[in-house]
Amino acid sequence: MKTSRIVYLDNGKTTKVDPVVLAEMKKYFLRYYAAPSSTEYGHSFGMKAREALIQAKLAIAKKINADQAEIIFTSGEVENDNLAIKGACFAHDLKDGRNRIITTKIERKPVLDIFRMLEGMGCYKADYVNVDREGFVKFDELEKTISDKTLLVAVQHANHEIGTIQDIARIGELCRKRGVIFYVDASQSFTKAPIDVKKMNVDLMSLSSDKNHGPKGVAALYVRNGVRIQRLFEGGESPEDIRPSGIPNVPAIMGFAKAVELANEKQNAQMRKMRNYLIANLLKIPGTQLNGPKNQRLCSNVNVSFKFIEGESLLMHLDSKGIVATTGSACFSTNLQPSHVILALSLAHEDAHGSLRLTLSRYNNMQEMSYVVTSAKEVVKRLREISPFSK
Numbered sequence: 001m002k003t004s005r006i007v008y009l010d011n012g013k014t015t016k017v018d019p020v021v022l023a024e025m026k027k028y029f030l031r032y033y034a035a036p037s038s039t040e041y042g043h044s045f046g047m048k049a050r051e052a053l054i055q056a057k058l059a060i061a062k063k064i065n066a067d068q069a070e071i072i073f074t075s076g077e078v079e080n081d082n083l084a085i086k087g088a089c090f091a092h093d094l095k096d097g098r099n100r101i102i103t104t105k106i107e108r109k110p111v112l113d114i115f116r117m118l119e120g121m122g123c124y125k126a127d128y129v130n131v132d133r134e135g136f137v138k139f140d141e142l143e144k145t146i147s148d149k150t151l152l153v154a155v156q157h158a159n160h161e162i163g164t165i166q167d168i169a170r171i172g173e174l175c176r177k178r179g180v181i182f183y184v185d186a187s188q189s190f191t192k193a194p195i196d197v198k199k200m201n202v203d204l205m206s207l208s209s210d211k212n213h214g215p216k217g218v219a220a221l222y223v224r225n226g227v228r229i230q231r232l233f234e235g236g237e238s239p240e241d242i243r244p245s246g247i248p249n250v251p252a253i254m255g256f257a258k259a260v261e262l263a264n265e266k267q268n269a270q271m272r273k274m275r276n277y278l279i280a281n282l283l284k285i286p287g288t289q290l291n292g293p294k295n296q297r298l299c300s301n302v303n304v305s306f307k308f309i310e311g312e313s314l315l316m317h318l319d320s321k322g323i324v325a326t327t328g329s330a331c332f333s334t335n336l337q338p339s340h341v342i343l344a345l346s347l348a349h350e351d352a353h354g355s356l357r358l359t360l361s362r363y364n365n366m367q368e369m370s371y372v373v374t375s376a377k378e379v380v381k382r383l384r385e386i387s388p389f390s391k
Contacts, residue, residue, distance in 0.1 A: 005322040007368045011211065011300060012160055012188060012359030013326065017255070018213040024258040025215060028052065028251040035247045049250050056257035060207065060220050063260050064186075065196040072221045072242055073253050077187045078110045080206035080221045083242065084183045085114045087229035088152050088204065089124060098151040102127045104137055105344040106159055108185060112340075115154075124151075133345050134293040135164030143174060152181040158189035161341040161357055162292030163301025165193055172201030181227065187211060187219070191263035192271075192299055203227045209252070213361070214259030218252035267362040272299040274360050274369050279304070281373040285380055291342060291355060302358040305342070306380050308387045309354040317379040323372055326357045 008016070028049070036053050037046035057068035074080055085101075092098065103115055105128050118124040129142045137155060146153065153175050158165045168184055175182040186195060187208035197205060205222040209215060223229055223242070235244035279302055282288055287307035306314065311327030318325055338349050358372065 005371075006324065007322055007364070007372060008324045009358040009360065009364070009372070010324050010326055011361040012357065014210045014216060015213045015361050016363055017215055018259060018262060020262060021214055021255045021258045025251040025255040028254050032250070036250060052250060052254055053248060056253050059257040059260055061222075063191065063195070063263075064205065064207070064222060065198050066222055067225065070222055070225055072223060073248060073256075074219050074221050074243065075217055076210075076219045077108075077185070077206055077208055080187075080219055081108075081110045081114055081185070082232060083221055083229060084204040084206065084223075085111070085152065085154060086118070086232060087242065088181050088183070088227070089118060090230035090232075091228040092151055094123060098149055099123065100125050100127060100147065100149045101152045101154070102129060102142070102145055102150060103154040104129045104131055104156070106131055106135055106161075106164075106341045107154065107156055108160055108187075109340075111154055111185065131164075131344055133347075135159055135162050135341070135345060136293070136296075137166055137171065139167075139170065139174075142171065146174065146178050146180060148178075150178065150180050152183060154183040154185070156188070157184050157186040157195070158193060158298040158301075159292070159341060160188050161339060162303045162345070163188075163298035164292050165189065165296045165298060168202065169200045175203075176201040188298060188301075191260060192268055197222055197224070204229075209256035209259060212256075212259045212263055214256040215252045218249055218256050220256070268299045270362065271360045271364070274364055274366060275299060275302055277366065277369050278302045278358060278372065282376060285377055287384075288380075291345065291347070300360040302360075303355060305347070305355045307354060309380060309383045311353055311355055313383055314354070314356055314379060317383065318375060321375045321379075323375055326359075327355055 032048045034045040034049050036049035054068065057071040061068045061071050074083065101115060101118065101124050103111060115126040119126045127145050129145055130138050132138060155166055155171055157168050172182050181203045182201060183204040184202050185206045187206050188211060190207045191212050203224045204227060207220040207222065209218045229242050231242045233244045279290060282304050283290060289305050291303040291305055315325060315327050338353060339355060342355055
């Protein structure tokens with residue numbers, strides 16, 4: 001019998017919008033709804049919206065130690081991936097011999113798809129760097145792979161499945177010394193881990209709204225001053241415009257900025273406490289392993305694998321108890337493939353099949369964590385009793 005109780009632990013996918021964020025958005029839906037003026041000489045109604053956009057850029061830029069002119073608002077992470085990777089490649093003159101691009105084997109699927117697409121065009125050769133058993137980039141391998149033919153390196157700040165936080169500053173220093181463009185996907189880590197694009201030597205960075213209790217359908221791309229990006233769609237007001245012209249989604253942008261302003265370390269510390277509780281108690285279940293590191297892990301991420309259990313069965317039983325989570329099981333993916341992230345850790349297919357990802361937010365609490373642990377123990381026990389592989 002399905003419970004009316006809901007414990008939402010899929011915040012790595014998207015989060016609940018903060019009511020304060022929603023109130024901020026309503027102002028720009030109902031009161032300041034004019035299209036923002038494109039110049040400093042528009043009507044006062046449009047100027048109000050234009051000034052709001054500037055303030056939104058300032059709020060987001062401040063969070064990562066950037067200049068507001070380096071912030072571009074987009075429709076989401078996938079657009080950021082395409083703008084950053086394709087844009088940098090298409091703006092580049094291949095005559096200088098830089099025709100190699102590098103990423104890791106545990107990046108998000110859109111990034112890997114873009115790399116394969118660029119390879120398929122015949123213009124670029126992609127290299128996929130390995131990670132260790134905790135998901136950290138093998139730095140020595142990356143260092144050897146970068147050459148005078150490398151144009152771009154793309155690495156996540158924090159992995160979307162196993163929460164591994166990479167040493168971005170070290171990788172960024174290497175890229176800057178070699179004259180390589182460095183793109184960082186910070187969609188999971190933004191507001192949850194310290195980010196300083198200057199100290200990290202980042203050239204391009206993807207920042208998410210909907211994983212930070214902001215609205216869906218809006219994101220930001222940091223583009224360091226001096227980095228050239230080719231726009232992917234025509235229609236800009238000038239040749240320098242990276243995105244096509246049109247009316248910006250001011251309510252969503254202002255909601256995004258408000259969500260960033262509301263985020264703080266106290267909330268992260270609470271998530272970290274809940275994360276540690278979940279990891280410690282779930283690992284008490286026999287035949288359970290942690291995927292990813294104990295340290296240098298995103299404060300909101302837990303990923304464990306249960307032996308002799310299929311992920312989709314696990315999710316269905318947890319869902320009946322009101323617990324919303326995700327799995328790396330092949331049967332839960334649209335292409336019937338197990339999690340490429342779990343496999344890249346040199347783990348077995350069955351580890352991916354039985355994996356469970358729990359991602360937290362500031363709206364979760366310790367009472368929910370206790371309920372999740374109790375429920376997981378019951379479900380795992382029940383599923384193993386009927387599993388032919390546990391005999």
